[in-house]
Amino acid sequence: MSTLAERITTLFEQGSSAPRDEARDAFLRLRDELSLGKVRAAEPDPSSPTGWRVNVWVKQGILLGFRFGDIVDMGVAKGRWPFYDKDTLPVKRIDPSSGVRLVPGGSAVREGAYLGAGVICMPPMYINVGAYVGEGTLVDSHALVGSCAQIGRKVHLSAAAQIGGVLEPVGAIPVIVEDDVLVGGNCGVYEGAIIRRRAVLASGTIITGSTPIYDLPNGRIIKPEGEAPLVVPEGAVVVPGARHVTQGIGPEWGLSVSTPVIVKYRDEKTDARTNLEQWVR
Secondary structure: OHHHHHHHHHHHHOHHHOOHHHHHHHHHHHHHHHHHOOOOOEEEOOOOOOOEEEOHHHHHHHHHHHHOOOEEEOOEOOOOEOOEEEOOOOEOOOOHHHOOEEOOOOOEEEOOOEEOOOOEEOOOOEEOOOOEEOOOOEEOOOOEEOOOOEEOOOOEEOOOOEEOOOOOOOOOOOOEEOOOOEEOOOOEEOOOOEEOOOOEEOOOOEEOOOOOEEEOOOOEEEOOOOOOOOEEOOOEEEEEEEEEOOOOOHHHHOOEEEEEEEEEEOOHHHHHHHHHHHHHO
16 A cells, blocks of 8 residues: 555645546546545544544545546436436445445445445435445435544444544544444534544534533543544544533623533443444444
8 A cells, every 4th residue: 555655645745737537547446445444534543642543645635536437427317317416436336245325215325435344324314535444334315424534343333423524624633433423313513523432422412623622520621632532532422512601701601601511421321321222234
């Protein structure tokens, strides 16, 4: 992969003047490796402070695919449902032997995304290029897995959960949801936040890279430091909350702003409730 990485980096740095056919070929090679899960936009790295390493060249390669793709008619049924997109980014074809269930009803997965064995996709949902979805994960109706998002094993992305994509800047860490996480309905995770394994996000919780989290059991406020991403601790149970505005005219008007709050850490009772999803598999 080092040769492909060097080739993509060189082509990316050349911008729009890069040789078109060579750039397309490099992207198609990368797309195949992403689809197989052999290459990832970010991967576990014990030596990193966050436990994850961003592969900048992978993001660069994906951007080549957008830059040098041609917009073509991708419609189906003889034009009855016309769609137009880059020819470098077709819909992914699922191998039936993988055990992946792509349930009928309007879902789409772009080629260049990886779906592990036993992933379930409930309609309508969408998984974008560069995303990695680990084995046994459930992506429920109206859920989004954005570009380069990394989703672990046995994760439950509930209905209308939004996992944002972070394609640019290329050096930024994408959104990462580790193993055994439950993301409740209408949750949003954006801007390269990391959700550690076994965490639970209650319905309606919004996490961004700059959102402070109030950890009640430990009496602390979790904030990102410097260029580091925001990290939701392992096993944390996070609910939507609010805090008073203390500046300006905020106190006089009685204003408050929304904020995520850790109310507890996962225990046997929480596990019993999250295990109910096993009945759908």
